[in-house]
Amino acid sequence: MLEDIKTQDKTYTMHTYKKFDAAFTKGKGATLTGTDGRTFIDFAAGIGTSSLGYGDKEWVRAVCEQAEKYAHCSNLYYNPVMSQLAEKLCKKTGMSRVFFCNSGAEANEGAIKTARKYAFDKYGKDSDRNIIITIKDSFHGRTVTTLSATGQDVFHDKFFPFTEGFIYCEPDEKNLKKIIDKHVCAVMIECIQGEGGVNILSEEFIRAVRRICDENDILMIVDEVQTGVGRTGKFLCIENFGINPDIITLAKGLGGGLPIGAFLVSDKCKETLLYSDHGSTFGGNPVVCAGANVVVDKVADKKFLENIVQKGEYLKAKLLQIPEITNIRGLGLMIGADLKTKTAAEVASECVNKGLLILTAKKSLRFLPPLVISKEEIDKGIEILTEVLK
Numbered sequence: 001m002l003e004d005i006k007t008q009d010k011t012y013t014m015h016t017y018k019k020f021d022a023a024f025t026k027g028k029g030a031t032l033t034g035t036d037g038r039t040f041i042d043f044a045a046g047i048g049t050s051s052l053g054y055g056d057k058e059w060v061r062a063v064c065e066q067a068e069k070y071a072h073c074s075n076l077y078y079n080p081v082m083s084q085l086a087e088k089l090c091k092k093t094g095m096s097r098v099f100f101c102n103s104g105a106e107a108n109e110g111a112i113k114t115a116r117k118y119a120f121d122k123y124g125k126d127s128d129r130n131i132i133i134t135i136k137d138s139f140h141g142r143t144v145t146t147l148s149a150t151g152q153d154v155f156h157d158k159f160f161p162f163t164e165g166f167i168y169c170e171p172d173e174k175n176l177k178k179i180i181d182k183h184v185c186a187v188m189i190e191c192i193q194g195e196g197g198v199n200i201l202s203e204e205f206i207r208a209v210r211r212i213c214d215e216n217d218i219l220m221i222v223d224e225v226q227t228g229v230g231r232t233g234k235f236l237c238i239e240n241f242g243i244n245p246d247i248i249t250l251a252k253g254l255g256g257g258l259p260i261g262a263f264l265v266s267d268k269c270k271e272t273l274l275y276s277d278h279g280s281t282f283g284g285n286p287v288v289c290a291g292a293n294v295v296v297d298k299v300a301d302k303k304f305l306e307n308i309v310q311k312g313e314y315l316k317a318k319l320l321q322i323p324e325i326t327n328i329r330g331l332g333l334m335i336g337a338d339l340k341t342k343t344a345a346e347v348a349s350e351c352v353n354k355g356l357l358i359l360t361a362k363k364s365l366r367f368l369p370p371l372v373i374s375k376e377e378i379d380k381g382i383e384i385l386t387e388v389l390k
């Protein structure tokens, strides 16, 4: 069966992904069942998206009930499922307004547009205040503009011309200060760079970004596409650093497995994007928002968040016991680990063959399990990983 699926996939879909040898029929918690009946422990959660794992009863019910009522109506009409989600997100994060879209890249596009429009409104077109500083090794998406925003040279090839107006900065205060001038309208960071290798930016730097942005009326954008909605044991990762950004982007885990993106703005820029400045046909889709409402209700719970921290510590302690693994880092259930001798890509592929789904980030292994993973599932996954790393 898997062979037939592979043939069909290879014949009819673009070969833009290197795929592991697995396809699934169903899932429960953090365990998936393959087409051949084998089970797989999931340390990847669809790259951080299936936050409530598979088959969460309330999530499934909310999505199915909404699909039965009506699936979509467009943003030409009021949509109470979306406005309810917006209210929850604003109240939980202290932000003022939300725009919903369909992916992380789109959320970042919206943040970039907001930052440029804020400067345009306040300083005028002739000010040329449109530069956005991003961080080396960051990742912000696959559209032409978010590839430009991404601070990795490897992504700045093949698709010329790229969107102009991005400068890449090492994550330290001195470098940032050197680059800042009157043409800069925003600084965009990930508190923990996910695709870039699970690199945690220092609290000192993150606070410096906030201070420098305040001093220069520059907007601080925090890309929480991977780190947001409970992933690090706080609702937002930025809470670990005690500051408030002007714009926050979310996606991945917010939908619990359905496509959603969102950018949230503070009071300062809540009137920046107005009628006709932005739009999205499917943004705020009721079925997707019905699922996201359940995700936010569950993840915003204090006990749920504490549990993520505990399970993250448990997983880290288990990883520490594997001799091949070194340099374990991360917060909550977003963890990176280096390997002494083996390559991460080979290890990931061997793990899949033995029943464990695991991610890589550059040369590191990356762990982004469903937030509901049980200790038993962690144990089973670690058993497989230990075997592979022998």
Ligand SMILES: Cc1ncc(COP(=O)(O)O)c(C=O)c1O
Pocket: 102, 103, 104, 105, 106, 108, 139, 140, 141, 142, 190, 194, 195, 223, 224, 225, 226, 251, 252
């Ligand atoms: C930090 C960050 N920003 C943006 C994106 C792009 O999100 P999407 O693939 O939903 O467009 C990703 C995806 O991995 C991400 O990790």
